[in-house]
Amino acid sequence: MKIITDESALADFDGDTPAHPDIFDHASRSVGAALAALAAARQGETVFSLMRPPGHHATSDRVMGFCYFNNIAIAALEALATGAKRVAVFDFDVHHGNGTEAILVDRPGAAFFSIHQHPCYPGTGTGDVGKNCFNFPVAPRTPRDEYRKVLTRALDGLKKFKPEIVFVSAGFDAYVRDPLAQETLEAEDFHWLGENVRTLGVPAVSLLEGGYSTALPDLIFAYLQGLAGK
Numbered sequence: 297m298k299i300i301t302d303e304s305a306l307a308d309f310d311g312d313t314p315a316h317p318d319i320f321d322h323a324s325r326s327v328g329a330a331l332a333a334l335a336a337a338r339q340g341e342t343v344f345s346l347m348r349p350p351g352h353h354a355t356s357d358r359v360m361g362f363c364y365f366n367n368i369a370i371a372a373l374e375a376l377a378t379g380a381k382r383v384a385v386f387d388f389d390v391h392h393g394n395g396t397e398a399i400l401v402d403r404p405g406a407a408f409f410s411i412h413q414h415p416c417y418p419g420t421g422t423g424d425v426g427k428n429c430f431n432f433p434v435a436p437r438t439p440r441d442e443y444r445k446v447l448t449r450a451l452d453g454l455k456k457f458k459p460e461i462v463f464v465s466a467g468f469d470a471y472v473r474d475p476l477a478q479e480t481l482e483a484e485d486f487h488w489l490g491e492n493v494r495t496l497g498v499p500a501v502s503l504l505e506g507g508y509s510t511a512l513p514d515l516i517f518a519y520l521q522g523l524a525g526k
């Protein structure tokens with residue numbers, strides 16, 4: 297067997313996802329933070345992992361789209377493996393969480409809800425997949441009030457599933473001035489999303505996914521304020 301380390305990697309995984317020095321360690325820590333967030337949520341804490349790299353594009357066998365390990369899917373699987381009977385992933389990153397979907401599709405006890413711009417990277421998520429993956433594609437430049445209606449529809453579906461733990465792929469790239477997409481949300485919409493996650497009334501594990509504007513810290517703060525009921 298030949299073990300390839302970051303020093304000996306010969307090529308990047310793809311154009312978006314380089315074989316950075318020490319990326320294995322960084323990606324492993326991001327997974328570790330997701331698992332720590334799960335433990336904290338189970339203790340009743342309001343929790344958010346700021347760690348990167350993000351994860352929702354990574355499948356079980358493919359690194360892509362800035363994502364190396366699928367932090368949120370790993371944490372959801374860990375919850376199922378340690379007693380949870382019903383878990384849901386709510387993915388409001390502006391890109392489709394194709395990796396999370398690929399890992400959770402038709403997995404008993406899991407459901408996936410993704411709201412994302414289409415057309416946009418990675419091009420998937422145009423319709424529901426399997427029995428448990430529900431996709432809500434949104435056209436570029438959809439007005440905020442329309443976008444919120446779609447988010448509400450996804451949340452309504454999630455509530456009907458009655459998860460005992462919710463995992464949130466919190467990406468902030470549906471922001472109006474994000475350079476990687478063409479959507480319209482403002483900071484107060486992310487506050488509203490935090491409030492909606494809080495009022496689900498079950499442990500919630502929020503992990504940072506995308507978000508590429510200089511306003512990212514403010515957008516995260518708005519979400520945290522909503523999550524904390526402030």
Ligand SMILES: [Zn+2]
Nearest residue numbers: 389390391506
């Ligand atoms: Zn994204």
